[in-house]
Amino acid sequence: MYESSKLSLVKALTEGIQEVVFIMRVEEEQRFLYEFVNNAANSIIGKYAVGKSFREVLPEEIAEILENHFAEAYTTKKIIKFEIRVPHFSPENGYAETTLTPILNSNNECTHIVAIAKNITEEKSVKIEFEENLQLLEETKSEYRSLFDYNGDAIFSLDLEGVIQDGNPMIQAVSGRTVKELKGENFTELLDYKYREKISDAFSLAFTGDLKSHRIRLLQQTGEKISCLIHFAPIKNREEILGIFAIVKDMREIDKLLGQYIQSEKNFRIIAENVQDVVILMNHDKEYLYVSPSSKKVFGFDNTKINKKAPFFNIHPDYVSLLEQKFQHSVSEGSSFTIELKGMHGERGWIWTEINGNPVYDAFHNFRHMVLIARDISLQKENESQLEYFAYHDSLTSLPNRRFFRNQLSEALAKIKAGLEEFAVVMLDIDNFKYINDTFGHETGDEVIHEFAKRLKYSLDDSDFVARLGGDEFIILLPNIKEIPLIIEKVKRIQKAIKEPWLIEGSLISITSSIGVVHIKEATFTASSLLKMVDDAMYTAKKAGKNMYYINESTSY
Structure with missing residues (x-):
């Protein structure tokens, strides 16, 4: 009776708190059954969980983890604390810090275990981001030191x-x-x-x-x-x-080499500071007065054969007019200018080029010539494109990443608000992926994710947008789709591609996926609420037995 009163007191105290609280009754052979679930736990476990085991109400992977920790608390009779992934805490990657407290009877036997799960998703994300930033900082410091020293x-x-x-x-x-x-x-x-x-x-x-x-x-x-x-x-x-x-x-060596070309102090300063680039002098009529020998190395043109060519002969036609405007404005205002454009390389074709212009005047402020400094920035442009690509793509699969998908999802939501088109979102993961990693190793796991992504991409239409959220989770945007049969057809096409034979470490194995779908007909969602909704749909499919799909046609959330 004392133990029952103590348990009732625990229930009363935990009913109103925000943390997820549930009490498990210990049966024979260390079998744990739900005795009590507070209000905060209902959205995760369900109010009908009482009397059931972990495996009857939770996904298999989560149930297995909980059974192991509860067994430890039961055996040691000590308070156990651990972290566990709880998808319901976040549509992307939720985490909980769970504390298990054994309840002992007068014979020092563990009859119940109280579990309190605190949502630490935000703290976990901050910690992960901090560790990633710390690693990046160390790499950056090393690169900076090399650049500094050498x-x-x-x-x-x-x-x-x-x-x-x-x-x-x-x-x-x-x-x-x-x-x-x-x-x-x-x-x-x-x-x-x-x-x-x-x-x-x-x-x-x-x-x-x-x-x-x-x-x-x-x-x-x-x-x-x-x-x-x-x-x-x-x-x-x-x-x-x-x-x-x-x-x-x-500047000693540079001054010595360029001294023979210098006609004035200003020419000397400009040419000496940019000797590694192409130096061009042009008069008011845009005739070439001087082109530095570096033009051969930088742009593939012999400087001795340029003097008689037409003004801006190697500038792409799309930029000539703009360059002439910059030139004339610089002459009239006495200001310098910088422009990025495409210039012709004698061997490589059109390359990205940066041109800096500085007008030079005599003592009476009469324009004498324009000093143009041209440099090849094609590598810089390529690096900028690569950085932009990596910011929006997953490095393992080359698919768009979560950030890119959110942008596409925001555009789709904007279209539906404007009444333009309905769409569907599909979320899926690899069933029993943890088993693959544990059995064959993470390197093989990465190969499975890469192949899974490739099969997804080939099973979809060009207008469909597929991205990797992280881990073994993927998400697809199906634009301009109104009929459920069309959605089912695409889902079955995906399942068929995934069911094709997989050869891993010389063994044929079966790989399946749990798929959740949300069909959006009205503009009543935010990106976050929609992601949570499709995540719930995927876990509904997984609870139904894996290798299943579940379609939510709700128009509000």
Whole structure:
């Protein structure tokens, strides 16, 4: 009677709390049956669970995990705490922290076990994201250090007052002193006196985003003055500026090589700073006055054969008009310009090119010529495209990822709100995928996911959109579909493709999928509510015995 009263007290206390609470009765042979389920647990377990076992009300994988932990609590008679994936807590990847407390009778026998499950999905997501970001930070730090140490230019790390904190090995080449010897000195102390005020002003402007390059003379330990080009770049943590990088390029060799081409101080500065790019001088009539020899290496054209060619002869026709407008505006306003366009390479065809234009005037402000600096940015453009691709695609299957799918789903919801078209969402996973991973290993598991994705893609129409949510879960958007028979036809086509023989580690095995479908007819959903709805449909199919599908035709949620 005492134990019964104690159990009743537990029920009364747990009925009103937000955490999921259920009490399991221990039967013979360590068989656990639901004795009590509080209100918060009804949405997950169901109010008709009392008297049933885990395997009668929960998916097989979750039931197996719970049985093992309950058996441990029963055997040890100690409080057990563990984490478990609970899809009902989140449409994507929910987690619960579960505490098991054995209830003992007067004979020290465990008669019941109280389980309290706390939703830790948000904390878990933050932890996972933190660990991923930490790993990315370590990789970025390593890449940054390599770039810092092996850069051909001298790089000084300065604090907010301009005091040297660190630097790379090239510092010794331009200053004659080691980083250790320079630490603690103000950077301006290394400059020729006539440049100190100018560079102090440039240092201050770097905090406002003014990051222009400047010519300076650096004083070596021997007293020799070294001609250099300096560029300041803020060191930021989010929006906070923690310090400044001073990047110093030794210009002695460049000055020596380009001296024969220089006609004025301004020409000298522009050409010397961009010697690795193609330097072009054009007059008001856009005639070529000078083209640097680098045009052969960068664009595949002999600079000695360009002088008589038509203006902008190698610029794609779609960009000529815009470039001419930029040119004329620069001449009339005395301003520089930058434009990205496609230019012809003598061997590679059209390549992405960046052109910077700077007008040059004489002492009476009469226009003399335009200095154009052209560089090949095709690799940069390719990297930008790859970064954009990887941001929206899954690396294992090359399918669109969750972010990409959400964008497509938002567009579909916008269309249905405008009354344009109905659509369906299909969510599916691989039945018993944990068994495959445990039996054959994660590498084989990855191969199964890759093949599963390929079969999905080939079983669908070009207009259908399939994505990988993560793990063994996939999701499909079927646009402009109104009839349930058409949806069933596509689902059966998917099942047929998946049921084709699978050869794994030399053995033929059967692989199936549980499929949930939601047919959307009205604009009453958000992306999150719709994802939860289709997730519930998939688990309904899985509970029905796996290798099944379930279609929810609800028009509200």
